[in-house]
Amino acid sequence: MSNEYRLKAIKEIASENATGVMPAAPANIDFYGEDVFNAEAMRTYLPKDICKKLFATIDDGAPLDPSIAGEVAHAMKKWAIDRGATHFTHWFQPLTGSTAEKHDSFLEPEDGKAILAFSGKNLIVGEPDASSFPSGGLRSTFEARGYTAWDPTSPAFIKRHGNGATLCIPTAFCSYTGEALDKKTPLLRSIQALQKSADRLMGLFGVAPQKVTVTLGAEQEYFLVDKRFYLQRPDLYQAGRTLFGAAPAKHQQMEDHYFGSIPSRILNFMNDVEKELWKLGIPAKTRHNEVAPAQFELAPMFEEVNLACDHNMQIMEVLRQVADRHGLVCLLHEKPFAGINGSGKHNNWSVNYGKTNLLNPGKDPHQNAIFLTTLCAVIYAVDTHADLLRMAVASAGNDHRLGANEAPPAIISMYLGDQLADVVDQLEKGDPKSSKQAGALKLGSDTLPPLPRDATDRNRTSPFAFTGNKFEFRAPGSSQSCSEPNVILNTIVAEAFDIIADKLANVPADKFHEELQNLLQKIVKEHKRVIFNGNGYTDEWVEEAAKRGLPNTRTTMEALQALNKKENVALFEKYGVFNKRELDSRYEVNMEDYHKKIHIEGEIARDMAKDIILPQAIEAYSAALKANEMALNQGFPALDSYAKPLGEGIKKLLAAIEVMEKALASKHEDILNGMLDLRLVVDSLEKIVPDEKWPLPKYREMLFIY
Template sequence: MGGCQSHMSTMPFDDVHMYDATLTPPPSAPPPYEINFEANRSSYGQNRFMGTVAAKYLVKQGLPANLLSTSDWTLDRETAHKVAKAIIEWAKERGATMTVHCFQPLGSAGLRLGQTAGVQNAMFNFNKKGELEYVFTGDELIQGESDGSSFHNGGLRATHTAGGYTILDPTSPVFIRGDTVFIPTMFVSWHGIAIDEKTPLLKSMKVLGTQGKRLLSKLGYEVSNIIPNIGLEQEFFLIPREAYYKRPDLQFAGRTIMGRDAARGQELCDHYMAPLNQVALACMQEIMHEGFKMGCPFKTRHREVAPNQYECAPYFGLASTQIDENLVLMQLIDEIPQKHGLVGILHEKPFNHVNGSGKHNNFSLGTPEGVNLMNGPQLTAKSGNADIFPIVISAVVRAMFVHGDLFRMAIASPGNDFRLGACEAPPSIMSTYLGQQLTDYLDEFRKGKRNVVYTPNKVTVDLGIDGVAPVKIPAEDRNRTSPFPYGGHRFEFRAAGSSQNVSMINTVLCTTIAESFQMIADQMDEGKAAADVAAEMLNESWDVIFNGNGYSKEWPIEAERRRLCRIDSGVEACKKLTDKKNKDLFSKMNVMKPDECEARATIMYNHYAGTVEIEAKCMVDMIQQHIIPSATKVNLTSQVTQLTAAVKKLEADLHAMEHKDTSYDKATAARVLRLETMVDIRKICDAVEALVPPSLWTLATYKELLFLDFNHGARAGMTL
């Protein structure tokens, strides 16, 4: 993510302490854990049923080796049976005996262990002779049935209609973890209504492909499909597990709802890309190792800006597949750190006054043959039409301008309310950065200059050092203050939250861009030139292009003048999903019905209010069970009086919130409770922490939570 932020601390010196075994025994150093990736290379990808791994099992069943490269095989029952038999043989060799249709339930972001769901079933049974035999059919592969009664549905089904049906997603490969074969699926009600995150995503991908192919065909470029490719940069924290057990708020709410700043934060910019802490490195090695076995193409690992903050990112891939793999990664981050004496924290803002965590959603459009529609020179060379590139970019710019409210809705989450616009993440003003070269190129295009190949210049940097050759770098610098910058061959939706399932984000991207493609193609049917239509789109949407500093004080004023979408409240952003404009969009593009939009908004309200309810109850418990007893021991009488009154205020506001009439009203009240009442009460708690000696303070401090380099392994005398 990048970007340092200073804070001042008035912490007394005696609170800056290392672990004292007589007070708080630190965790022992875990045994060395080192993975030789090269030695394990032959096993990587073997737990993913695709490509050459799947081919040998498919061929044994008399099927083409490349059968899974398209989804048509799911339509033939006999072929599906043969694929199921191939999966059985593969699973047996890999030691797997269970299957699960894993799906993405609504409202699962934040506190759920893993963001998928499913029931695991044995692949074998006992016959009448008592003999073990494997039973897994094509019908069981393609479809399943489950109880959908305890999942969020936003009113899409009645209490007594509990059926939920899983349907295979052929775009995302089957994989094995442990003894279980995971089959990525959609999840719908008895009426076929989507009660998951994936179904609208796949529908949006379909309409993007349909309208994209249609437009390119009219422009003289025939392609087999247009697909969205994404790469997700996952940020997270790794903290000492023993300290975590001394923080009820982290355990139940995923963030610290109180806690005084340590004497040191990130003001020296000394954490970003620093050498990896060896305990954290061992943990990340195992996370990557487990991912590699399942064929997850993780690429990078490094420290992030805040203490104990890290990032892991993959190669680009198909949106539906990459999202499934990201959910696997998030579950690995939940599970593997405990083996290393750590805890993985995925919340957007777990700690005050240091950077929070995001999940940058890098997005591009391509063809199955490997042509990137956002790579101007490549697209022009393959299509022979230099105007296609500016037409595609114009469609994206128009999508951001017209549907900025949906872009903002897609990143709305309880955690992101603390993060957006805090000089660590882009502001909540929806704009796009294109860089001066591309902006100038599009400006010429909209003014009538046609059939000009976009060829971005590069800058030569010569350091003047003997033996060091001059290097070529992009002419445009990065802009980390824009929520949706063009980064050369891709757009990067930087504002996504770290705990989010990004299916909705990519559903919005695919749907809004598909609508732009459709509009251009429709007007071509009426006799208009595509370039002229795209130029009109640019003229209408030009104000959404902003190449400046999104953190500046002047930008919000300028953005208001441009009438750009700015929604600071996550609750108000959620509400935009129910605007008539947006329900009409999803309906006409056959992505979501109006009642599905309404239901998702309701689920987001309930998720927000429920999250705040947990946080508020944690705060009450921590004040009564930890802060007041500690303050009493050192005779902080006036502070105890303040804290007692604060608990009464918090409980009263929580009661009032819980008794609001609608989900929207509850969420609105919850936001006020969280960002006003609880913030004020936190100040009292943090002030008390400064006055209580460490020996009497019963909660883990930021010093103990955030500085793994100094704390972890202290008992064993390790310096990490």
């Protein structure tokens, strides 16, 4: 690797951007959803009676009628072939954290000829090798059988690649013994659990049974770097983050990137991303620059949680693929660059019962009994199961982001805002009598209209914030599946609904509201410690949280222990979301994933320091010694102030590499400490090795030249 490639890349990028032309935007979006076997396609390709039965499953949650599988498969095949598909695949989400697919062609020989066939069995069930995916002990190498099962509530879609296309059928993935080996199955189970608990609770309010719809809006943050820089950084293309890199003089401290004008090259990329997503029926709505340089965000509209989770996995894939076409690389790691903001996936979660959003406070939330009950249930759930929420976002990548003076801290707390905080305070003291109302903002200029002001502000430092009619869980990492945090939210709220319903089940009708108020008052008094409306970034909050008894779980190793607690095992088994074996498997998979990633990063750091940084530093030092000698021979002052720091830096680098070698044979804590020490030495060398000798693209280039 030579620095000439870095300098050449800088010139090429500048030249290309100078001549870049913005393509014309499409005049319409008639293509929206054209690659999805959606309701419109079903009505076109399916008989009415079959369509009706399928919609009953999709819209109302009715059990799937297996007898319609053949008709649906035939219609789906015809629709896909009409769109150029030659293959089909069961598209699923194993415990790797990504998606998986095995393509089979529609081709079947018959009497020496070829036909295109796709049966009901092909649609309903597939058989991947279960032992080749992470299973945490649920499957052994000699126990390979596993099954993928069609999920009719998430529509099939077409994935285009080059000059071909494949029909993708969203499926669940389970072992031969029935245990879940994926992210989707527990999510569907948790929705079902919440449905049963909500039916119980809403029935006590006299509400007829309705379908529960958990809605999700997942905001996706990401970084973009030029591919030419990326290919010169082994840490980026192997670990997804930079293991070395000195902070540039300017990064995000001027606060000028957030919501700034989007560069032309990036806007071209975003346009293409949205076009691809809209074809897939994914309602990408918002795009903007994020806080850190080279960081951006994409936000879709709210959807049913199962579909939203599937769509988010597709969004991440489309971001990566389209970036590649534009000569860019999309980085989804939680902390690709040290010293600036990392990337999250803000999980905007809400629950509808029929057409009613249970988290909509209405005009007068103090009088809205169902809303107050739901709110108190969430308060109870978050305080009681903070360990599970923290566990749901634990990963090696997120460890670098949580608590790193950016949203959110690792302490799980709730932000309610002024209006609800006031109502909750009143509830704690007795019967709430009023709600703070929204007003108007007068901006002091007659030419500007008065602005409607919400009844409460927002708090971006809170990991779990109420934002009007939903809760925004800001802790999930940018690279992770949305399924895990929503499995936890659905399950713990289902339990809270049941606890409230148990207390109220035998209360006479004339005493119901009095007992409800007493119960909600008790919940607030016992669990208000989790409510915090202040600045979550301060040291004072860390101290205050400790006084309140709120856990501050800083690392993945600590967080994953929640899966082993007896009370958590009992919770998941009670609601049929996980059994003990499935929980054990996830603990093993996540622990193994964590240790492997740390060890891989340690080896990459050692190799880069030894094979890339050290030779260049030695060459720079040799050149400095020659320059020093030449200066002395010609009667100039010695250049010790330049050569000496280089020599000392090389000695430190050699020592740090030796420590790193030993750490790789030791505990993960030693590897992390070794990487940190190695980074300090390398980053110091970056500041003193001449620019023309430094072999790696620098932060000042990757973050600002694209």
